[in-house]
Amino acid sequence: MNESNSWSMNDCLTFLYFRYCPAGGTTDIPPQIRSAISNQPLESSKQNLLERGKQCVRDSIKKYIEDVGENNTHVVPLSGGLDSRTILAGLVTSDEIDQQDVITVSFGSPKTWDFELGQQIARAAGVKNIAIDLTSSEIDWSIDKLLNVAQLSSKPVPILEARANRLPIENFEQENTVFWSGFMGDPSVGSHQPSDLHGDWELAKSEFIDDNLIMGDSLLHKPDFFEHLPNEAYFDESLLSYEEQLDFAIRQENYIRPTVVPDKQYLTPFFCDEWLSFWLNIPRNQRRGRKLFRRVVCSAFPDLFSLPSSTNYGLPITSSRLLGNINGVKKIATNWLTSKIYARTYTHPNTNYLNFGPSLRGPNQLHKSAEYLLESFEERDILETNLSSVWNRHQAGEDHTELIRSVMSLESHMLSNQ
Numbered sequence: 001m002n003e004s005n006s007w008s009m010n011d012c013l014t015f016l017y018f019r020y021c022p023a024g025g026t027t028d029i030p031p032q033i034r035s036a037i038s039n040q041p042l043e044s045s046k047q048n049l050l051e052r053g054k055q056c057v058r059d060s061i062k063k064y065i066e067d068v069g070e071n072n073t074h075v076v077p078l079s080g081g082l083d084s085r086t087i088l089a090g091l092v093t094s095d096e097i098d099q100q101d102v103i104t105v106s107f108g109s110p111k112t113w114d115f116e117l118g119q120q121i122a123r124a125a126g127v128k129n130i131a132i133d134l135t136s137s138e139i140d141w142s143i144d145k146l147l148n149v150a151q152l153s154s155k156p157v158p159i160l161e162a163r164a165n166r167l168p169i170e171n172f173e174q175e176n177t178v179f180w181s182g183f184m185g186d187p188s189v190g191s192h193q194p195s196d197l198h199g200d201w202e203l204a205k206s207e208f209i210d211d212n213l214i215m216g217d218s219l220l221h222k223p224d225f226f227e228h229l230p231n232e233a234y235f236d237e238s239l240l241s242y243e244e245q246l247d248f249a250i251r252q253e254n255y256i257r258p259t260v261v262p263d264k265q266y267l268t269p270f271f272c273d274e275w276l277s278f279w280l281n282i283p284r285n286q287r288r289g290r291k292l293f294r295r296v297v298c299s300a301f302p303d304l305f306s307l308p309s310s311t312n313y314g315l316p317i318t319s320s321r322l323l324g325n326i327n328g329v330k331k332i333a334t335n336w337l338t339s340k341i342y343a344r345t346y347t348h349p350n351t352n353y354l355n356f357g358p359s360l361r362g363p364n365q366l367h368k369s370a371e372y373l374l375e376s377f378e379e380r381d382i383l384e385t386n387l388s389s390v391w392n393r394h395q396a397g398e399d400h401t402e403l404i405r406s407v408m409s410l411e412s413h414m415l416s417n418q
Contacts, residue, residue: 007414012382013223016406019158019214020255022228029234029249036276037239041283049282053296060275061090064180064267065097072178077168078104078129080117080310082290082297082317083182087269089301091180092125099126105168107132111335112351113310121307132167134354139167141366143373146408150416155258159409160366164353166262174265181261185270187247188279190287194243204242205229212251215402220385240280310350357401360394370408377411 007015015021028034042049074091078084084104091102104127106118115131122129132139141163149163150156168179186192198204209225234245261268269275279287286292294317298305308314312321313328331349339346347355360370371391378387387407394400 007410009382010223010227012410013220014225014228015156015410016220016403017213017215017222017225018255019406019409020251020258021156022212022225022250022254027230027249027253029245030253030271032271032273032276033240033248033280034234036273036280037235038277038281039239040281042278042281043283046286049286049292050295050299052278053282053292054300056274056278057086057090057296057300060269060272061087062094062096063272063274064269065091065094068178068267070096072101072176073172074102074178074180075168075172076102076104076180077165078106078118078122079108080113080115080121080308081182081186082293082305082309082311083185083270084118084180085121085304085309086185086297086301087180087182088121088125088127089297089304090269092127093301100128102127103172104129105132105171106130107134107164107167107353109133109135109347109351109354111347112349113308113314114352117308117310117314121304124307125304130168130171132171134164135359137364139365141364141369143369146369146373146412147416149262150412152262153258153413155254156413157255157259157409158405159412160356160405161353162259162262165260169263169265177265179263179266181266181268183257183261183266183268183271184252186290187244187252188270188276189290189293190279190284191290192244192247193241193284193287195288197237197241199237199242201233201242204246208243208246208250214406220383220403314349356405357394357399360401360404370404373408373411373415374404376415377407380414 011021042052044052074097076084076088076091078088088102088104091097092099102125104118104122104125106115106122106129108115108118110116110133115133119129119131141160146159146163149159149166152166153162205226208229229246229250233242234249237245240248279293282292298318306316306318309317311317312319312324314331315324315327328349335349336346338344345355345358356366359366361367374387374391390400390403394404
């Protein structure tokens with residue numbers, strides 16, 4: 001849709017609710033996934049699957065190292081999760097790369113797991129880390145930057161998240177620099193596989209819509225979401241759950257990829273044939289909850305994966321989920337109490353990117369850009385909702401963050417197409 005200036009009312013409303021365009025009628029399962037799916041699951045012993053999984057991790061990363069050749073700087077955007085840590089581990093243990101040629105970038109908000117743990121992991125791996133504090137006044141959230149992101153995006157995307165994901169590129173010269181992305185890591189190894197498979201395509205679509213809606217109940221009229229989703233499943237559920245089919249074809253391709261893979265220079269080892277052919281065909285009980293994957297990375301890279309993770313609320317994934325939950329509650333309580341004592345804005349430790357609600361109240365550059373984009377969109381007279389009133393109520397303390405962010409994203413794309 002970013003190739004055209006034509007946005008129908010239903011397109012606008014759908015984007016405002018999803019913050020991306022599902023476009024199910026024109027979206028298919030990516031050919032890499034379709035060709036990887038096998039009618040013959042990889043039935044083997046747990047030990048054999050473990051060894052094959054470890055080899056798959058190494059081979060998938062090694063393939064790209066060999067493809068890009070020597071004398072490169074390898075940049076890894078590093079969060080507190082598992083995917084980027086797996087890439088980093090594969091690089092620093094590779095015989096083909098000098099460790100000093102690996103640099104990590106952590107971006108987010110202080111006191112959050114993604115921001116703090118990324119830096120801790122980099123130190124443990126012995127590589128340089130660049131920490132980008134998104135709460136800093138030095139981050140450029142100007143209209144020019146946001147429109148530039150919209151112009152460069154392959155599809156309409158949530159503009160603020162996409163802006164943050166372009167920051168690593170801006171910190172390096174493009175020549176002889178390789179960027180790595182963990183795109184499709186979690187979902188390919190089973191994080192989105194449901195625990196109970198109900199086998200009903202229409203029900204799967206309904207649940208997909210509910211899970212993907214950004215705003216839920218809001219001031220806006222709801223469009224017909226079902227018209228954006230395919231009438232029939234891509235293939236039999238015995239090969240891949242209906243929930244994952246929708247996720248892979250719709251959400252990952254239209255939302256996640258264009259947001260977190262902002263440039264063609266990015267390498268995506270979790271989307272190569274070697275990776276997908278293994279992880280999509282292991283027994284379902286080994287994919288559920290990323291069961292085998294967790295065993296594989298803990299066995300292949302025990303030092304890095306014995307460190308805390310945002311996946312387990314600030315504890316290593318080798319710790320029990322119960323202890324992780326307890327640690328998470330303690331961290332949340334500590335952050336909340338500190339915010340009260342020092343009269344600071346409370347930010348949840350699992351916040352991605354930035355606590356946008358308070359940031360939009362300014363005064364700062366993000367506040368100014370938001371105000372401009374809302375005023376610009378309101379002049380189009382597309383919505384019956386009074387956005388000026390919404391904006392003022394948000395400034396007064398009500399929470400209208402999601403609607404404001406959706407309008408900012410939509411208007412950025414509409415302006416960039418003019």
